[in-house]
Amino acid sequence: MKWVGLIAVLFTGGLLLSAMDDFPKWGDAHSPANASPVSQYYIEKTIEDSGVPNMVTAVLADYRGYDTMFETVVVLIAGIAIMAILRVMNQIPGGARPSPRHEIGDHHDIIIGTTCRLLIPVLQLFALYVIAHGHHSPGGGFQGGVILGASFILTAIAQGLDPALERLPEKSYVKLAFAGVVIYSGFGVMCLLLGENFLDYGVLHVLLPGIDAAEARSHSMLGVEVGVAFTVSAIMFAIYANLASKGELEGGL
Amino acid sequence: MGEIFKQYVIDHFNFWIAVILMMIGLYAMITKNNLIKKLIGMSIFQTAIILFYVSAGVKDGATIPILEHHAVEVEQVEMLAAAAGHSPSEHAASGHESHAINPDDYSNPLPHVLMLTAIVVGVATLGVALAVSQVIYKNYGTLEESEILAKIKAAENDG
Known part of the structure; x- marks a missing residue:
């Protein structure tokens, strides 16, 4: 098996490497990928179309809005799948599940506890900055969402899963994940109701007086990114919580 | 070799x-x-x-x-100027060439x-x-x- 695998890998790699001369050179500004009219259009017209300096965010949330919306749905489905695979509902008949014993001092380490108490608010604030400032500096919904989710995961690692789940219970994060997708598609439906194509934000300027179509695109991108961030942060925490506790959402690592 | x-x-x-x-x-x-x-x-x-x-x-x-904010402002000023009805020849002469976004400058x-x-x-x-x-x-x-x-x-x- 090892030899068959090695031969297959070497054959594939050799085939790719033998065509190396046909690849564009490193840093070639006129390679097919870089000189394509699509990329050139994004670079030249983003500011005209939406007034957003960060082209990556503009392409992500506006030009390729469908892609990002369904990417968010994929993340949501992955989270639901993990819960469906792992989650065990060990409900004792008669209600009143014995509350998980969380001994004080169990996970309590003074250095770790203090560091996390100082670090987590800063982390969450930074996540909000990354989300909200995503179209002017590097950032956006996915990045900020992951940082926000990481702050909850840090709580779970440092203080145990139960305190983290007290702050963000299962019901809340499932709702949060769905709310993100609803926000995103809600922007699309609003455009439909106003007589434009799905996710064509330009028409939304009639809802906010005093701005033009380009500014409406910029603000809608922020709204859409917030939706993405909700889903991503909730699902990141859901993945950790379910994997770390074998689906029981108790005890943790 | x-x-x-x-x-x-x-x-x-x-x-x-x-x-x-x-x-x-x-x-x-x-x-x-x-x-x-x-x-x-x-x-x-x-x-x-x-x-x-x-x-x-x-x-x-x-x-x-990511465009610099300076470039954005220049672009917006130019757009306003164009909207206000400056003559196109004057517009081109007043440095549109130097401020236009060049795709080779951004990855x-x-x-x-x-x-x-x-x-x-x-x-x-x-x-x-x-x-x-x-x-x-x-x-x-x-x-x-x-x-x-x-x-x-x-x-x-x-x-």
């Missing part, structure tokens, strides 16, 4: 790294017996693809695909966008894979592929 080396390796070193990483990942996925090691191989493979795309968008001497944003979503979806699929392997471990008590197959075969023979 040196010329060929430069032509094949130095000019394309990013693709060499991507292909080598891809080979490592593929080898791990095919030959490793442990499911977690297979997943590690999958992640390495994924990293190779991400590196391939992002490095294809690099341009020599270009900066990140290609498209691969960045594609890989941004690919990274997050990669994390999500990795989570699903880990969940599945956790269930496999619960049912078979092992993550070694050969042992799992032997147990399945034994169960079939019994039943």
